[in-house]
Amino acid sequence: MKFKIAYLAVLTLLSLTVQAQTGNWKNLFNGKDLSGWKAVAGKATFEVKDGVIEGTAVHGTGNTFLVTDQMYTDFILEVDLKINHISSNSGIMARGQFDPAARNGQGLVYGYQIEADPTPRAWSGGVYDEARRGWFYPLDLNPAAKSAFKMGEWNTYRIEAIGNTIKTWINGQEVAYFVDDMDAKGFIGLQVHSIQNKEDEGRKTYFRNVRIQTENLKPIPFKGDVFVVSTLKNELTDLEKKNGWKLLFDGKTNKGWVGAYKNTFPEKGWNIQDGILTIQKSDGSESNSFGDIVTTEMFSAFDLAFDFKITEGANSGVKYFVTLSEGNKGSAIGLEYQILDDVNHPDAKQGIDGNRTLASLYDLIKANKQPRFVRKPGEWNQGRIVVYPDNRVEHYINGVKVIEYVRGSKEYRDLVAISKYKVWPNFGEAKEGRILLQDHGDEVSYKNIKIKPLK
Structure with missing residues (x-):
């Protein structure tokens, strides 16, 4: 009897040890075949060899996805992914969506995709809204994570999609923190990207150890000072609060302005409604109708982020190091992050070499941006201005760095x-100044205006 009890105790201990190691993981890939999966949208092929899913690129077709039959809401997902060639861009869909009637019946996969980027750009682990809104978390926002992905080696992706938050890791490195409420449920998908060159046909993307947790989820908190992208209205995450961020606009009042x-x-002219701050359209002139607004607080080195939405043909700007000491007429003087409809406003063609276009340092430095990273009038864009204590300054548009100067x-x-x-005299070189939102006679809206002092 004693032997039996001891034997049962050993079995129980072994069982508890296995449970502790495996948690609540469920394998999505059985290592033998593609049961529970289906290929959609393109003509790339998927097959199983030696316990690995091999996706093979086919020239002349769009992006192809191997997607789960089952849909998931909250989950923690881990996948091993390997790429051997620069042409083999890939990604993992998290809560992916599929429209079978799109593209003349070929179907369209869209939604949250966690990037696998083998190019020198190195945005692996970033969050891209496939076939919908585009990039939300390029790794310009977290350059320390650009080295996490290893070409030609197995890379372990961890994706936590819990509530409205998506967090990503590669090989244990914290990569992206994205907050958005567009999709609460969807499939898991593995991508073989379309290829441009015929000679790249046949190149492979490899996946293995695809496993998921959907119950008793225990998210891992980010420990580093990782930038958070949020599309919500005027809410800070616990991580942002911990790292020193604060709202400059509370979404309800004009406090601080x-x-x-x-x-x-x-x-009049500046309205707050449904968590959005809007300057009304007037006559298109500079600061003559309702006037600019400025923060009551002064800032020196800082990280400033803001969401803005322009109307067609609109002109405005976010200025920094505004001292209000010049006593000038019109808009107060300061360094300006230009906000402009580059397509429909004539100011885009003024100045020197495009230095009055969107996200530029107005009248000084042109923003080096690509049109595909800019959202159209009527859609929200995210601006960001970083001023370091050593006077280095950066401008971003939708997470992409477009200007750097000192x-x-x-x-x-x-x-x-x-x-x-x-x-x-000494324009833009003040030790500290205010943040300004400009009235340029056009309707422009703002939300998520947040700042972090830097030391």
Whole structure:
């Protein structure tokens, strides 16, 4: 009897050890065949060899996805992925969607995709909204994670999709933190990307150890100072609060803002509704109708993020290091992140070499951006301005870095000397200043205005 009890105790201990190691994992791939999966949207092929899913690229077809029959809401997913060639871009769909009637019946996969990017751009682990809204988390937002993905080696992806939050890791490295409420449920998908060159036909993307948890989920908190992208209205995550972020606009009141050169907030023109701050359209002139608004607080080094939505043909700007000391008429003086409809506003063709276009340092430095990273009028874009303590400055549009310069450098001062700002001594070199939202006579909306002081 004692032997039997001891034997049962050993079995119980072994069972508990296995459970501790495996958690609530369920294999989505049985290692033998593609049961529970189906290929959609393209003509690339998938087959199983030696316990590995091999996706083979086919020239002349669109992106192809191997998707689960089952749909998932909240989950933690782990997948091993390997790419051997620069042409083999891939990705993992998380809560993916499928429209079988799209593309003349060929079908269309869309939704959240976690990138596998073998190119020098190195955006693996970033979040891309496939066939819908485009990039939300390029790795310009987390450059430290660009080295996590290894070409020609197995890379372990971890994806947590819990509630409205998607977090990603590659080989244990924290990569992306994205908050969005568009899709609460969808399939898991493995991508073989379309290829441009016939000679790349036959190249393979490899997947193995595809496993998922859907119950008793225990998310891993991010420990690093990782930038958070959120499409929600004026909410900070616990990680952002921990890392020193604060809202400059609470979504309900004008607290923390006043009219430029005034002691109070403008009585009309600036409206707050449903968590959105909007300047009304007037006559298209600069700061003559309702006036600019500025923060009551001053900032020196900082990381500033803001969502903005323009109307067709609109012109506006977010200015920084605004001192209000010039006493000028019109818009207050400061460094300006240009907000503009490049297609429909004439100012895009003014200045020098495009230095008055969207996300540019207005009248000084052109934003080096591609049109595909910019969303159209009526859609939300995310701007970001980072000013480091050593006076390095960066501009971003939708997570892509488009400008880098140094305040007070010779190069910077040479640009000021041939700009409209040459009349202002030491333009843009103040130790600290206010943040300004411009009234340029066009309707522009803002939300998620948040800032983190840098030291």
